[in-house]
Amino acid sequence: MKIVISGLGIIGGSFAKALKKYTDHYIIGINRSPAPLEAALSSGAIDEAGSENSLSEADILILGTFPDASIEFIKKNAGLIPKHCIVIDSAGIKTDICREISAVAKEYGFEFVGVHPMAGKEKNGFAAAEADLFCGASCIIIPGDASQGAVDKITALAQKIGFGRIVYSTPGEHDRMIAFTSQLPHVIACSYVMSPVCKKHPGFSAGSYRDVSRVAHINEKLWTELFIENKEPLIQELDILMENLSSIKSAVEKGNRSELEALLAKSRMIKEELGE
């Protein structure tokens, strides 16, 4: 197959590298700026540096760009996408993007399958891309209006490039879960490091500082878009978190040992039930 990847950042770049490592497909890269395209070509992550015109050859089109840019790209270039082509995105939220691109896909006759690879790093760009970024990770697939054949094809491809688990979901369920599993930890990390004592932590810290603060090394443009486009579920999770923080704070403030112990035991048991 000919697979076109639009956007060679960490995710698009890792798709390219993984596809070259684990499959024999012909990979064409498209990127707004030329540097990542050149890097991808010279490192063998893509077979060809293409342009929008390459879309007419695509059996699969992977969107590695930010959600808004992906929607815009599809709206602008829908006429170039062959009817047999399967378009997948890689965005971290799904409600808007699935609705918008599915509508275009229906109008122009190609297929669209929502995809969220649950992998990443606190680094960005093609330089951070890795062939094995997805190894063992979960791949969330949002079938939406796509045919079973298209969903099966994407599932098989995801398994081939190393994903360890395929989960099928809806945009609503996905965005609700992601607000908790991914967006909330990013908000926490950013809020955490804003403490005035953070800069003095070296020597006074260990694993728990490192882990909770890790993703504060954030791509603010991407996450601003992701947070605001997933406003309702994220606010809901933030309210739940602040309520739980307040409960623990209140028990500490009162010096109520049995109340505090019961709250902490509840958390421990949730982790134990999950086998974590």
Place this chain on the structure above:
Amino acid sequence: MKIVISGLGIIGGSFAKALKKYTDHYIIGINRSPAPLEAALSSGAIDEAGSENSLSEADILILGTFPDASIEFIKKNAGLIPKHCIVIDSAGIKTDICREISAVAKEYGFEFVGVHPMAGKEKNGFAAAEADLFCGASCIIIPGDASQGAVDKITALAQKIGFGRIVYSTPGEHDRMIAFTSQLPHVIACSYVMSPVCKKHPGFSAGSYRDVSRVAHINEKLWTELFIENKEPLIQELDILMENLSSIKSAVEKGNRSELEALLAKSRMIKEELGE
């Protein structure tokens, strides 16, 4: 030297194993329940299973018990501790324990040096102890009223068993920093996993869920004691965190992209300045 370790949990047990691996000192273990003592003896982590009476032979006494229990143990057994002996604790907070044990040390003529090994796991007990638990970790030393000779001896011992960094501090500075670097991440983790969607996370989560939730597998008895005995600095950090969470929440709620982007950029820059 003869080193007596009271309390063979993960920390006391790791001190025993590390001392046997990296030094030739003779190690005597004391533990309230017999099982960890037998396990330590049969695995070679200690040379001898002792009792309170062993204290009279101690050149160094390491307290591996909870803070309150450590204070109680010293008050009860101070008369058995030789004047040349250096007592160290391993508690996660320092104000109360340093004040209480320093007073006893002064009265009975032995030395006391506060020690906080910045290492641990989300598991407890002697079974979780490791000879290399402290390798590369930071060791916070609170000299207090101890002689320079005693502080130098403990410093040398800490370096010998693998600590990568020695930091000297005061009880007040220590407890303020630890409220941020260690206690707050534990409160966050416990509050985080209390979300009703937490149990459904498998398949929808990756590194950021794993990292922020890790220490929710908490020892609730220990941390209840640590939180309540460090009430003021912890409440201060919780208030700062909740204020920062609210700022991000407000920007998301208003859909104010530039405000949100500026907040996230601030966090990213803090991490970058720290070289993290």
